Amino acid sequence: MEIDLDSDPRVTGEYVREVPRESGTLTLVGVVHDHPASVYRVQQVVEGIDPEVLALELPPMSVPLFEQYAETDRTPPVFGGEMSAAIQAAAPETAVGIDRPTGGFFRSLGRKLLRERPSPATVRNVVSSAASTTKHAVLCRLAAAVAARTSIRLEVDAPVPHDIDREAAPEDQATDEHEQIQRSRSFMAAFRTASRSRASRLADAAREEEMAARLSEHREGDVVAVVGIDHLDSLAERLADGAV
Template sequence: MSGITPDPWHDRVVTDPRLSGASIERVDGEAGTVVLVGVLHDHPASTYRVRTVLDAVAPDVLALELPPLAVPLAAHHAADDLTPPALGGEMSAAIQAADTERVVGIDGPSIGFLGYLAAELYAERASLATVRRTAAALRSVTSTAVTRRAAAAVAALTTLQVAVDGPTAYDTGRRDDPERQAAEERRRIETAESMLRVFTPPPAAAIKRTARERYMADRLATLGRTGDVVAVVGRAHLGEIAGHLRDGE
């Protein structure tokens, strides 16, 4: 493939608010295009958006905002007979819809991410208390990632669907009501953005977020040198990751 041009899902944008341009970004590179799909975890509008983009294009790589350790469990959920899968939210829906076998997790924890986190702590001249809180948060997400990997291993040996976290419930009405789905998703995103503007996050949280966004952007830049990429990332990270990618061109 030599770039995703034009965006083949755009003919639906005018009739389906779930495909708002505010939730889809693209960054064209010399070797390939990175299409970023912003999502709200488990939201049906986000799941629809992910599936629509992936139904329209065949990327060389599907990149997910998941730790590498968590990808096998998402892939297990994606093998569900239901469409979209009953478990795993938009991440498993993306794997199910993608016409590629190359699925990668681009988020921490990972060895590479630790370097970015350490660099950010150093750049911010973080206090000892901030370092300790950052380390505690890292231990927590690492424990969760390891649990997901263990659950995938158990699931591979059985016919059971193993759930680490239950799906989030949203009041979006019927599955075929795009207006209501889009409005409910937009309301939740705007509420979250308003909270971020009003409340300054603790230093440890801000450092971790910055490190994650830079790490994910650099991972996507590397993947984009090998072909076209569709990346499913949290809506809150969409703008920063896209900005880092464009700055690195």
């Protein structure tokens, strides 16, 4: 199903990519974590397409927690930002996680480290980041298990604060989101150390390789993938070229 990318400034082609395939279309939706414009965008795209698969930039083991967050009468859900909002807008049991930590990610990262042989400082940053994200994914899984047994919803991540809320005008939300993206990129370019920048580049390349591979497994029907803005173009290029 086609969606109208011009009807609302929050839902534009700037942050949406479509990759046609033999059976159905893969639609990539770029987001800024917890931003009201991003939350609105994923809701509209998912509802408009009604995909057979909803792929999320989440570890597979974290998905049950966000599915629990989505089980509420409130729209969007209180917890889980754009990820739980996407799940709430989708058909039941369509959500899959495509992000680290997975075996594929660690294999890809290991190959890149062996090939590029970065400095010890870069390797330490890579290992630290991988350990942190793995610990967080396990915490999400445990929180989901607790909620399933007790009906208590545990908020694992504090929502990212933004200067604007979902009651603001659509134009103001879209402008604020765009400005935040530009500020974030400028800050990273100006203040991130060389070793941290290289570590991030290596990890992101491994993540994108694994996410593209997992998305390529779902070849039948329409698929919507919700990913961070900075992964949007790289993933679209990988998938369009078949480079998985």
